Amino acid sequence: MKTVKIYDTTLRDGTQAEDVNFSVEDKIRVAQKLDELGVHYIEGGWPASNPTDERFFKEIHHYALKNAKITAFGSTHAVSKNADNDPNLKSLIASGVDVITIFGKTWDIHVKEALKTTLEKNLELIKNSLLFLRPKVKELFFDAEHFFDGFKENKEYTLACLKKALEGKADVLVLCDTNGGTTPSEIRQIIREVKKELPHANLGIHAHNDSELAVANSIIAVEEGAIQVQGTINGYGERCGNANLCSIIPNLQLKLGYACLPEDNLRLLTSTSLFVSEVANLPSFHRQPFVGKSAFAHKGGVHVSAVRKNPRTYEHIKPELVGNKQRILLSDLAGQSNILFKARQYGFHLDKNDPFVLELLAKLKELESQGYEYTAAEASFELLLNRVLGRARTYFTLENYRVLETKRKKEEPISEATVMVRVGGMLEHTAATGKGPVNALDNALRKALEKFYPCLKEMHLIDFKVRVFSSLNRDLAGTASKVRVLIESGDPKHRWITVGVSFNIIEASRQALEDSLNYKLFKSDQEKLTKALKEASEGF
Numbered sequence: 001m002k003t004v005k006i007y008d009t010t011l012r013d014g015t016q017a018e019d020v021n022f023s024v025e026d027k028i029r030v031a032q033k034l035d036e037l038g039v040h041y042i043e044g045g046w047p048a049s050n051p052t053d054e055r056f057f058k059e060i061h062h063y064a065l066k067n068a069k070i071t072a073f074g075s076t077h078a079v080s081k082n083a084d085n086d087p088n089l090k091s092l093i094a095s096g097v098d099v100i101t102i103f104g105k106t107w108d109i110h111v112k113e114a115l116k117t118t119l120e121k122n123l124e125l126i127k128n129s130l131l132f133l134r135p136k137v138k139e140l141f142f143d144a145e146h147f148f149d150g151f152k153e154n155k156e157y158t159l160a161c162l163k164k165a166l167e168g169k170a171d172v173l174v175l176c177d178t179n180g181g182t183t184p185s186e187i188r189q190i191i192r193e194v195k196k197e198l199p200h201a202n203l204g205i206h207a208h209n210d211s212e213l214a215v216a217n218s219i220i221a222v223e224e225g226a227i228q229v230q231g232t233i234n235g236y237g238e239r240c241g242n243a244n245l246c247s248i249i250p251n252l253q254l255k256l257g258y259a260c261l262p263e264d265n266l267r268l269l270t271s272t273s274l275f276v277s278e279v280a281n282l283p284s285f286h287r288q289p290f291v292g293k294s295a296f297a298h299k300g301g302v303h304v305s306a307v308r309k310n311p312r313t314y315e316h317i318k319p320e321l322v323g324n325k326q327r328i329l330l331s332d333l334a335g336q337s338n339i340l341f342k343a344r345q346y347g348f349h350l351d352k353n354d355p356f357v358l359e360l361l362a363k364l365k366e367l368e369s370q371g372y373e374y375t376a377a378e379a380s381f382e383l384l385l386n387r388v389l390g391r392a393r394t395y396f397t398l399e400n401y402r403v404l405e406t407k408r409k410k411e412e413p414i415s416e417a418t419v420m421v422r423v424g425g426m427l428e429h430t431a432a433t434g435k436g437p438v439n440a441l442d443n444a445l446r447k448a449l450e451k452f453y454p455c456l457k458e459m460h461l462i463d464f465k466v467r468v469f470s471s472l473n474r475d476l477a478g479t480a481s482k483v484r485v486l487i488e489s490g491d492p493k494h495r496w497i498t499v500g501v502s503f504n505i506i507e508a509s510r511q512a513l514e515d516s517l518n519y520k521l522f523k524s525d526q527e528k529l530t531k532a533l534k535e536a537s538e539g540f
């Protein structure tokens with residue numbers, strides 16, 4: 001099998017993204033995760049850059065990594081210094097790693113305008129910096145910054161830079177599309193020309209995503225013989241980001257037959273992607289290929305009908321190969337197949353054209369046209385399904401409610417709710433205060449219900465999300481807009497999400513709250529029934 005080395009730079013170029021910042025502890029956790037995934041190299045940072053990176057290199061030696069080698073990154077030595085008195089090169093050695101990568105200028109405008117030196121002097125910088133580092137490390141890589149832009153304008157000079165890097169004894173010459181503006185056909189053609197000039201050089205690729213081509217460019221470079229691919233998890237990186245390893249690795253491994261990760265480790269890809277976004281405190285990108293939540297989510301009725309017969313009809317790979325999973329969504333684009341699939345998840349084996357299925361589908365489409373959304377609010381959907389099938393009890397009826405907000409000068413607002421609830425033949429009338437109107441309503445409802453249903457004491461609200469629907473009708477826009485409220489609740493064993501929709505935020509919250517309480521009671525009944533059936537069967 002062909003092999004390619006994966007060089008992860010999430011901890012260096014990834015942190016050059018405007019919204020990515022890692023502490024030392026974050027970097028260590030990410031490095032451990034990347035090692036578990038099985039990448040070959042983890043670029044830990046630029047030790048001369050900041051105290052976090054410096055400390056990372058001190059700390060990471062205490063962790064035994066199974067697969068990956070830690071690399072330190074820096075530049076060629078400063079124009080005003082020599083290699084042996086350059087603080088940046090010294091700090092690379094002080095980092096104590098066995099693998100160092102330095103970047104050097106290879107585009108003539110950068111040499112003249114950014115470095116403010118001569119083309120000849122820059123060639124010396126490249127060779128002397130590498131020769132100085134060579135005896136001190138096991139592996140030495142040269143990142144040829146702006147290589148493709150340089151090549152298009154002054155081919156001879158970029159090639160001269162690569163030759164100097166070979167004289168400096170770099171193991172791999174990593175060709176960088178630093179500005180991310182090169183197209184796949186240019187990458188192919190330029191690499192072919194480089195290989196004619198330097199047939200024995202080991203090449204690598206480092207692509208940026210400014211033209212949304214970084215993954216394609218990296219893959220083409222590998223097809224043209226690059227033995228090392230640099231990139232980041234989730235494509236984090238400077239400007240529009242770096243080449244996304246979460247796409248490059250599965251494409252190379254599953255489609256082009258390259259071994260990138262140790263056997264079976266590809267299934268860790270989705271969890272690694274989520275882990276890194278969690279540590280970076282960034283929302284995960286649902287539409288991200290391979291590892292995103294939506295990567296194998298099917299919504300349209302035609303799609304669902306087909307994937308239920310054979311997943312290959314709308315899935316380019318088996319989601320499990322990358323640790324992801326198929327999801328069937330409920331929406332107004334749903335057909336009967338979506339409903340049948342979901343019903344089966346809840347233990348109902350219904351048939352197409354069953355009157356219940358048609359009724360549920362019609363109800364679902366009507367509710368979704370009003371703004372209800374069941375993709376996330378699966379508890380509300382399960383209740384709806386059971387109600388249509390006549391399987392859910394009416395635990396209580398909220399006859400009426402009132403919520404009052406009072407704000408006196410300088411004092412925090414006071415929220416107060418009263419409710420009138422019917423449980424069987426009993427009418428309960430209670431009042432409660434709360435930290436805000438929804439909390440007050442929640443407290444009043446529980447106060448009325450807990451004496452009938454003590455299990456409600458175990459549940460609590462975890463999250464509350466409000467989404468405003470904008471309307472083109474000016475009378476229904478701005479503060480007059482419709483809102484959708486999603487409430488996440490939990491008890492010691494489960495978490496569930498319910499939905500409510502209204503022009504009035506309190507009313508939308510009331511619906512989601514009521515569904516949440518009903519769901520808890522419904523589940524508690526189901527658990528009691530399962531237990532009773534088990535005991536009865538054991539008695540026989």
Ligand SMILES: CC(=O)SCCNC(=O)CCNC(=O)[C@H](O)C(C)(C)COP(=O)(O)OP(=O)(O)OC[C@H]1O[C@@H](n2cnc3c(N)ncnc32)[C@H](O)[C@@H]1OP(=O)(O)O
Pocket residue numbers: 013016046048049050075076077078079103104105114115116125145178238
């Ligand atoms: C393409 C890339 O992504 S390369 C990586 C880019 N990453 C970063 O820049 C993040 C880390 N950087 C840093 O912390 C700082 O920039 C440091 C510590 C490296 C340098 O800080 P300072 O000394 O204050 O310099 P400053 O950041 O203002 O400018 C960069 C200097 O490096 C020089 N430089 C840039 N590339 C190279 C190179 N390959 N070789 C030698 N010097 C270089 C620039 O000419 C400039 O020098 P000047 O100040 O004499 O004009």
Ligand SMILES: CC(=O)C(=O)O
Pocket residue numbers: 013103143144145146176177178206208
């Ligand atoms: C080295 C590097 O990060 C680049 O050229 O983009």
